[in-house]
Amino acid sequence: MTTNFLTIMMKHFEHMNIEVAAAAETVMDVGTHKEREDIYDCNRFLFVKEGKGTLSAQGRQVEMKAGKLFVLLAGMPHRISLEEGTSLTLQWCHFRSSYEDRELYRTLQLPLSVEVSDSPAVSELFGRLYEELARDKLTSRLRIKATMLEMISVYLDNLPDGGQESDPQSAPSEELQKINAILKYIDEHLADNITVESLAKQVFLHPNYFIVFFKGILGYSPIQYVNMRRMEVAKIMLLLPECNVSAVAGKVGMQIYYFSRMFKAHTGLTPSRYRKQSAAFASAATISDEADERRT
Incomplete structure (x- = not known):
């Protein structure tokens, strides 16, 4: 991603409002996980805390392993698969924003996932979300927004060199x-x-x-x-x-x-x-x- 395109992203994030609808930690294993294609009307952050699996989306299969942070935009069909004998511990949150310009994010060719450099710090961010959602105090919305902006910053900080995924159909508008x-x-x-x-x-x-x-x-x-x-x-x-x-x-x-x-x-x-x-x-x-x- 060019520096100028990243600047556009920053301005959107600075001005947007964020509402976190739900957040939790989920343990999946072959015995309990029913493999299906999911489509949500909200955006999703998924963080792989432990284990491994596969996420299928946009015609691709992406490995899910500890330390990977996924961002799935609203309306994006996706499927999580597990191999026999494996399990997956996911920390996740569902959120909406006032600047949900999916076309902008698509043309910027943001990757589905990044490998974070500090997994405990990301796990702690999800912990903060759980606490504030349960606390539901007057200042909780501010703390939740601050945590989500930090989560977005972690994602952007860990973009690979070049930042973009190869998709010839996703040239900038x-x-x-x-x-x-x-x-x-x-x-x-x-x-x-x-x-x-x-x-x-x-x-x-x-x-x-x-x-x-x-x-x-x-x-x-x-x-x-x-x-x-x-x-x-x-x-x-x-x-x-x-x-x-x-x-x-x-x-x-x-x-x-x-x-x-x-x-x-x-x-x-x-x-x-x-x-x-x-x-x-x-x-x-x-x-x-x-x-x-x-x-x-």
Whole structure:
């Protein structure tokens, strides 16, 4: 998956609401498991805690083994099979979201499963879901959403290099290709005077329609997104010793006085204060790491 497509995913996840309908741990064995094709009207996370089996979906068979996290979108037919003498312990949750754009996820060619690097941590996330669903306090919905976003982050963090599955019928849609081109153009021209007209011209759209098109996918107006990217890049550059505040302002295409004002509005700190504070944190972290090395 390209970085720009991942950016689109992030914006969807940031804005969506998540409702977890159910979550539990299930032990399957050949004697009790009835093999059948299931279709749910909600999305499913399945985590293989122990054992092994096979999941069949989208014309493919995927091995189920300990440490694998599966995501199955609503309406996706799937079947779980077990071999004689085997069992499977699954932790799972069923959820719905306000941004259930299955076409978007399909065209991004997200894999059905990933192998997680920290199985106990994922198992603990499911444990949190069980607790909060049972507790049902006023703050439970917030805690459940936080846990689900962490689960999604684990899935994305563990995507294999390239991130995409080979499916020639799942090429990115024209809309996603246009957004990808726009985001790439923005990153390559942050030092220039970027206008709505110049962005719309890249994908041959009328500026008024382009604004609606862009915000509908990313949740920000084009200029809001440009300024956000400028601040993100500026924060990285301010950590480089060779880049002073004036140089950073120039790199993101802004006059220094306007850059300083926008940066403070974005972070609550002036660029100079942010630079000094970050340097102090980095120095403290280095000292701590060196102390740890001496103790070992």
